[in-house]
Amino acid sequence: MTRQTFPILDNHVHLQPSGLNVEAIKTFEKAGGTHIILSNMPHKGVEITKGMDFLEEYEVTLGLAKKVNEQTGVTAHATVGPYPVTFLKLEQKYGLEHAEDSMRKGMEIAAEMVRSGRAIAIGEIGRPHFDVEPYLLEASNRILRYGMELARDVGCPVVLHMETATPEVCLELAKLADKVGLAREKVVKHYSPPLVDTELNHGIFPSVLASGKAITEALEQGNRFMMETDYLDDITRPGAVLGIKTVPKRTIKLFESGEMSEEDAFVIHKENPQRIYEICINP
Numbered sequence: 001m002t003r004q005t006f007p008i009l010d011n012h013v014h015l016q017p018s019g020l021n022v023e024a025i026k027t028f029e030k031a032g033g034t035h036i037i038l039s040n041m042p043h044k045g046v047e048i049t050k051g052m053d054f055l056e057e058y059e060v061t062l063g064l065a066k067k068v069n070e071q072t073g074v075t076a077h078a079t080v081g082p083y084p085v086t087f088l089k090l091e092q093k094y095g096l097e098h099a100e101d102s103m104r105k106g107m108e109i110a111a112e113m114v115r116s117g118r119a120i121a122i123g124e125i126g127r128p129h130f131d132v133e134p135y136l137l138e139a140s141n142r143i144l145r146y147g148m149e150l151a152r153d154v155g156c157p158v159v160l161h162m163e164t165a166t167p168e169v170c171l172e173l174a175k176l177a178d179k180v181g182l183a184r185e186k187v188v189k190h191y192s193p194p195l196v197d198t199e200l201n202h203g204i205f206p207s208v209l210a211s212g213k214a215i216t217e218a219l220e221q222g223n224r225f226m227m228e229t230d231y232l233d234d235i236t237r238p239g240a241v242l243g244i245k246t247v248p249k250r251t252i253k254l255f256e257s258g259e260m261s262e263e264d265a266f267v268i269h270k271e272n273p274q275r276i277y278e279i280c281i282n283p
């Protein structure tokens, strides 16, 4: 019996040169996974002191995606962008103006990589997920807005990292997207709780963390969402986030129990990512 006719995509994975990287994705593949969206993150050994340094950071991420595509049966697509917490480190060391300029340059380099077809979205970008001084929050919002403007110009999504999504946060983002002229659906909220009903997410696209009952709750509201682990590939922090097998395991379990129909699986793992990122997903 072939139990799986649909692709299985993890919408938010990190890999590190010092981690398991390709080996982790082989494990993902064995569990039934077929596609990953590889999100950029700060890499050890790549110090960011100015905007142009982001080029080196993104190249590490793109290199890892290439390795996955060459050495496994899984297809990896990359997203690149200046990580929101990097801004705080830059500000502490070099002051607000240099930090903000550097983050903007990081956005521009990311947008250029999308334009040239090497990456599929600008992300993860956004603002710190913890409380910061108001001037830092304001600056983070300005930088975020600039990233959304570049995404609008390039015609790609942004993948957002920030505080926990609530309907209020989603409404704020939806209004910002409207102001910028970026389609609300091109704003992907990573690490989202199951806010699938558009009355709850206001058109922002949820990437739901595949933990516990979240996907069951998400399915009760519909199938307009993607699934993710936010796998960190940090061997010094095992269990800090969901394991790399989580998305395939949970998808197959929900499919076999009948909680996720075959149609839902195709929408979540194929049609949604195809539409949002304008990529082709084949099982």
Ligand SMILES: [Zn+2]
Residues within 6 Å of the ligand: 012, 014, 039, 124, 161, 230
């Ligand atoms: Zn992440």
